[in-house]
Amino acid sequence: MKFMRQLAIIMSISFIAEVMEYLIPLPVAASIYGLILMLIGLITKIIPLHKVEDAADFLVEIMPILFVPPTVGIMASVEALKQMLVPLCVISVVSTVLVMVVTGRVSQRMIRKGNGDARDGVSMDGAVTQKGAIQ
Amino acid sequence: MKDMLTQSAFFGVVISLLCFEVGLFLKKKTGLAIANPLLVAVLMIVAFLLLFDIDYEVYASGAKYIDFFLTPATVSLAVPLYRKLSLLKKYPKAIFGGIAAGVLTAMVSIFLMSLAFGLTHEQYVTLLPKSITTAIGMGVSEKMGGIVTITIVAIAISGIGGNIIAEFVCKVFRITEPIARGLAIGTASHAMGTSRAMELGEVEGAMSSLSIVVAGIITVVSVSVFAMFI
Structure with missing residues (x-):
């Protein structure tokens, strides 16, 4: 029953999120409202972590399977896919590299320039990799 | 036979889960990023549907019970x-x-x-x-x-x-x-x-x-x- 109750809480938040999607005139999907509601609930401890975590971990774990049916829907969009296949591949690959480089460089600079306490807890790892990089 | 599949709530679910399992198996065996279970599963299902001339709608009529869980799963990302x-x-x-x-x-x-x-x-x-x-x-x-x-x-x-x-x-x-x-x-x-x-x-x-x-x-x-x- 514990699992069912956890699922019931998650489903209830999903339902409230759907109502919000209907009422709020913003281009935001219900699932995002739900995610934020759940996060606020956890932070404020209105929803204690142990009341949802087993069901939530299960759902997050099986998530890749949930993408299978929508992706098979590509069968219905083959024409649209063909039309943009080259830009799709180029844009996806190039922007992935750019995002990785910029995110990494910016956060690295902030860690190194920022307050020294930012390195606590990772000093070992950091020292090892840094040494490797210098050599 | 096709009528039966159209009515079955389990056809779409079962083929999705089975193909994903095959994808997980390939991933484990090869260790390659390209052997992504989602990718493998989708390619297999599309090939199967095309081979047996089954409409996407027939597949989706059962498979929709899987993506029903997408919103709750996204909500769970908060955890x-x-x-x-x-x-x-x-x-x-x-x-x-x-x-x-x-x-x-x-x-x-x-x-x-x-x-x-x-x-x-x-x-x-x-x-x-x-x-x-x-x-x-x-x-x-x-x-x-x-x-x-x-x-x-x-x-x-x-x-x-x-x-x-x-x-x-x-x-x-x-x-x-x-x-x-x-x-x-x-x-x-x-x-x-x-x-x-x-x-x-x-x-x-x-x-x-x-x-x-x-x-x-x-x-x-x-x-x-x-x-x-x-």
Whole structure:
């Protein structure tokens, strides 16, 4: 029953999120409202972590399977896919590299320039990799 | 026989689960990022449906019970983020600064390249959420009027591609701080890249999985602005 109750809480938040999607005139999907509601609930401890975590971990774990049916829907969009296949591949690959480089460089600079306490807890790892990089 | 399949609520569910299992098996056997279970499962199902001349609708009539769980699963993403909240409080500048810079880079680069390729508004908004986790990206694409299935393909390319090149990119561009590496991988290639980040180290893995949801939320806001540009 514990699992069912956890699922019931998650489903209830999903339902409230759907109502919000209907009422709020913003281009935001219900699932995002739900995610934020759940996060606020956890932070404020209105929803204690142990009341949802087993069901939530299960759902997050099986998530890749949930993408299978929508992706098979590509069968219905083959024409649209063909039309943009080259830009799709180029844009996806190039922007992935750019995002990785910029995110990494910016956060690295902030860690190194920022307050020294930012390195606590990772000093070992950091020292090892840094040494490797210098050599 | 086809009538029977049309009525069956289990055909779509069973074939989805079975093909995903095959994908998991291949992934385990080969250890290759390209042997992504989602990719393998989808290719197998599409081949099966085409081979036996079964309509997508027949498959979807059962498979819809699987994606019913998508919204609750996305809501559940709050739990792993909540567990990582102490990290966020410890390195707020590096995390928010890095991820925000990354999301902005994604938006600007996709905008410029879409402009160069002469893409339509529909194609452009299809690609805008390509760096974020599928669950959030699907919702963004749908709300903006994109082609959701193609968004998923772009997300998979970014995830699998990022997984493969992550180590090389970090080396070439001298991203050596574990925190920075994790943030870079998670922001650029979401959950599929995170599996690689976890292999690089514990700090990398934690930062990468934190970035998935943070980048997703920042992207939701940014896309609504950038969608207006084409």
